[in-house]
Amino acid sequence: xxxxxxxxxxxxxxxxxxxxxxxxxxxxxxxxxxxxxxxxxxxxxxxxxxxxxxxxxxxxxxxxxxxxxxxxxxxxxxxxxxxxxxxxxxxxxxxxxxxxxxxxxxxxxxxxxxxxxxxxxxxxxxxxxxxxxxxxxxxxxxxxxxxxxxxxxxxxxxxxxxxxxxxxxxxxxxxxxxxxxxxxxxxxxxxxxxxxxxxxxxxxxxxxxxxxxxxxxxxxxxxxxxxxxxxxxxxxxxxxxxxxxxxxxxxxxxxxxxxxxxxxxxxxxxxxxxxxxxxxxxxxxxxxxxxxxxxxxxxxxxxxxxxxxxxxxxxxxxxxxxxxxxxxxxxxxxxxxxxxxxxxxxxxxxxxxxxxxxxxxxxxxxxxxxxxxxxxxxxxxxxxxxxxxxxxxxxxxxxxxxxxxxxxxxxxxxxxxxxxxxxxxxxxxxxxxxxxxxxxxxxxxxxxxxxxxxxxxxxxxxxxxxxxxxxxxxxxxxxxxxxxxxxxxxxxxxxxxxxxxxxxxxxxxxxxxxxxxxxxxxxxxxxxxxxxxxxx
Numbered sequence: 272x273x274x275x276x277x278x279x280x281x282x283x284x285x286x287x288x289x290x291x292x293x294x295x296x297x298x299x300x301x302x303x304x305x306x307x308x309x310x311x312x313x314x315x316x317x318x319x320x321x322x323x324x325x326x327x328x329x330x331x332x333x334x335x336x337x338x339x340x341x342x343x344x345x346x347x348x349x350x351x352x353x354x355x356x357x358x359x360x361x362x363x364x365x366x367x368x369x370x371x372x373x374x375x376x377x378x379x380x381x382x383x384x385x386x387x388x389x390x391x392x393x394x395x396x397x398x399x400x401x402x403x404x405x406x407x408x409x410x411x412x413x414x415x416x417x418x419x420x421x422x423x424x425x426x427x428x429x430x431x432x433x434x435x436x437x438x439x440x441x442x443x444x445x446x447x448x449x450x451x452x453x454x455x456x457x458x459x460x461x462x463x464x465x466x467x468x469x470x471x472x473x474x475x476x477x478x479x480x481x482x483x484x485x486x487x488x489x490x491x492x493x494x495x496x497x498x499x500x501x502x503x504x505x506x507x508x509x510x511x512x513x514x515x516x517x518x519x520x521x522x523x524x525x526x527x528x529x530x531x532x533x534x535x536x537x538x539x540x541x542x543x544x545x546x547x548x549x550x551x552x553x554x555x556x557x558x559x560x561x562x563x564x565x566x567x568x569x570x571x572x573x574x575x576x577x578x579x580x581x582x583x584x585x586x587x588x589x590x591x592x593x594x595x596x597x598x599x600x601x602x603x604x605x606x607x608x609x610x611x612x613x614x615x616x617x618x619x620x621x622x623x624x625x626x627x628x629x630x631x632x633x634x635x636x637x638x639x640x641x642x643x644x645x646x647x648x649x650x651x652x653x654x655x656x657x658x659x660x661x662x663x664x665x666x667x668x669x670x671x672x673x674x675x676x677x678x679x680x681x682x683x684x685x686x687x688x689x690x691x692x693x694x695x696x697x698x699x700x701x702x703x704x705x706x707x708x709x710x711x712x713x714x715x716x717x718x719x720x721x722x723x724x725x726x727x728x729x730x731x732x733x734x735x736x737x738x739x740x741x742x743x744x745x746x747x748x749x750x751x752x753x754x755x756x757x758x759x760x761x762x763x764x765x766x767x768x769x770x771x772x773x774x775x776x777x778x779x780x781x782x783x784x785x786x787x788x789x790x791x792x793x794x795x796x797x798x799x800x801x802x803x804x805x806x807x
Contacts (some may be wrong), residue, residue, distance in 0.1 A: 279331070279338060281388050281396055286403050287328040291341075292320075293381030294348050300324055303344055307337040346389065349382040356386050361394035368398065371406055380406070653753035653777070655686055657694040658741050659718070660759035664801075667760065667786040674806040679716045681805050685756050685781050691717070692752060695744060697737035698722040742767050749774055756781060762788030769794055 282290075295303065297320040304310045304323045309330060330337040346353065356364060364387070374380040380402075387399025664676050682694060696718040698710065702725070710720050721740065738761065745755055745767065755771050757764060760782035768791060771778040780791055781799035792798045 278342060278389055281400060282403070284328045284332060287331060288324050289403075290345070290381040290385055291324045291327060293378065294345060294385070299344075300327070303327065303340065307334075307340050309337075342389070345385045349386040352379070352383050352386040353389075356390065356395065361392060361398075364395050365398055368402060371402055375406065652688060652690045654692045654751060655689045655754045655756060656692050656745070656748055656752040657682060657686065657756045658745060658758065659694070659696045660737060660741065660757075660761065661696050661698045662736065663759045663761055663786075664782070667783045668801075668806060671783065671785060672806055676801065677805050677807045678713060678718070681758070681781065681801075682717060684805070685758075685779070685799055689754065693748065694718050695741075696720050697741060699736070700724050738763055745771065749776060752776060754779060758782065760787030760791065762791055765790050765794055772796070 291300065300320050300323050301310070304327055307327065307330060309326050310318060310323065327337065327341060331341050332338075359367065368374075368383065368387075371380055371383070374383055384399050384403050387402070388396050390396050390399070659678065659681075668674055668676050678696070682691075694717050696713050698706065698720060700706065700722050710722070714720055721737070721744075723737070723740075741757075741759075742764075745757075749755075749771065754777045756779045757768070758781050760780070765788065768778045768780075772794070777796050778794070779797045779799065780787065780795040782801060784800040787798070787800075
């Protein structure tokens with residue numbers, strides 16, 4: 272059962288504008304406006320649909336005929352939806368239209384809401400009001416201020432305006448009555464041929480009535496002025512409230528911006544906390560690694576001490592063998608007849624030496640042994656060959672740092688736990704400089720010395736380098752090496768490094784970074800820059 276007369280109380284102007292714009296095409300709006308007498312067909316092509324819709328909504332709330340006509344057209348437009356909703360109860364309608372997104376997408380939202388608003392069941396038309404409030408959008412041609420004003424107009428302003436109109440009408444009626452009374456009085460005062468007996472009494476009564484009506488007119492005028500003042504006050508108050516509302520909206524926008532900033536700061540704080548926790552975990556890992564390295568350094572120190580003790584024992588044994596051989600030579604020169612006996616003694620000494628070396632090898636298998644010892648055998652470790660261009664390293668350290676390279680520490684660091692096969696140190700002998708102490712130190716710590724004299728040319732210049740010799744030694748030993756470590760930054764070795772890699776061998780370069788060819792660093796599998804810790 273529909274109640275078309277109550278729809279005006281269930282909707283405001285900007286909502287009706289939205290429904291009309293959503294339900295009717297431009298042609299249908301012009302037809303409806305013509306039927307309501309708002310415009311004739313002559314203005315059809317000069318007036319836009321937007322203005323017609325707004326004028327129709329305005330007339331809907333002011334003219335009963337327009338209200339009835341619009342109701343009929345909207346009901347006809349929403350006929351299918353009205354029939355469908357008529358078979359549903361309130362709970363089914365609320366459940367079915369809980370999320371009207373699909374209605375908005377299909378363009379059926381206006382028809383559906385109108386079908387709800389004109390339904391006689393209170394729960395259903397109130398649900399239509401809720402949908403229109405929550406999901407209805409004002410058309411783009413309706414200003415936000417106009418929509419707010421139409422939905423939030425003060426009831427006091429409407430009441431005062433209505434009272435003002437009623438008083439104006441009443442005033443006009445009184446004035447008309449007063450005028451008619453005055454005319455009657457004039458007619459009564461006019462001279463008659465046969466005056467009535469009570470003519471004076473009637474004239475006084477009319478005069479009193481005129482005075483009373485005049486007083487009523489004055490009172491009504493005063494009341495109208497008061498109501499106009501109240502209406503003006505209400506309008507001013509409404510404007511003030513609208514200004515306060517705009518200020519509150521601006522304040523709300525500022526608060527939203529501040530809230531957004533606080534949310535961003537909160538997210539940044541969470542990220543910082545996560546990063547801090549990650550750094551703490553990394554710090555704990557670094558502490559654990561540092562502790563492991565400290566333990567390994569202690570073990571390395573103990574190994575060095577054991578190595579020194581074994582070296583002393585080996586040196587004593589070598590001295591004993593050397594003295595025995597000298598004794599054998601002396602005995603041979605003095606006693607030719609005892610040669611056979613001396614040979615047997617020498618063989619026994621050699622057997623003792625072999626036995627001692629076997630004991631050293633057994634000790635090496637039982638604990639980690641220094642990697643500089645040639646006879647070191649570590650299962651599964653790659654074989655390493657070290658080739659040091661002493662001349663290149665010497666002048667690079669002297670020119671930049673005025674210091675010398677610690678070759679012993681250098682050998683320990685670059686070889687690591689791998690198996691050292693050979694360590695060649697290539698030296699150019701200069702007649703004016705005695706390098707015997709330096710060479711003895713290198714030999715004693717695992718290096719094999721290869722030296723050549725500095726050659727003087729006829730023009731007075733000197734030539735002394737090991738580039739070709741180093742290359743020949745490396746190529747010759749490639750079949751027994753897995754890793755070639757080149758201690759030189761000379762770019763002439765780039766071709767040699769590419770050859771080593773072409774043979775599926777690993778090439779590593781150790782040198783000063785400022786004195787090393789960029790191409791050589793790029794070709795090498797690994798580059799070890801010499802720092803302050805390897806200088807003395």
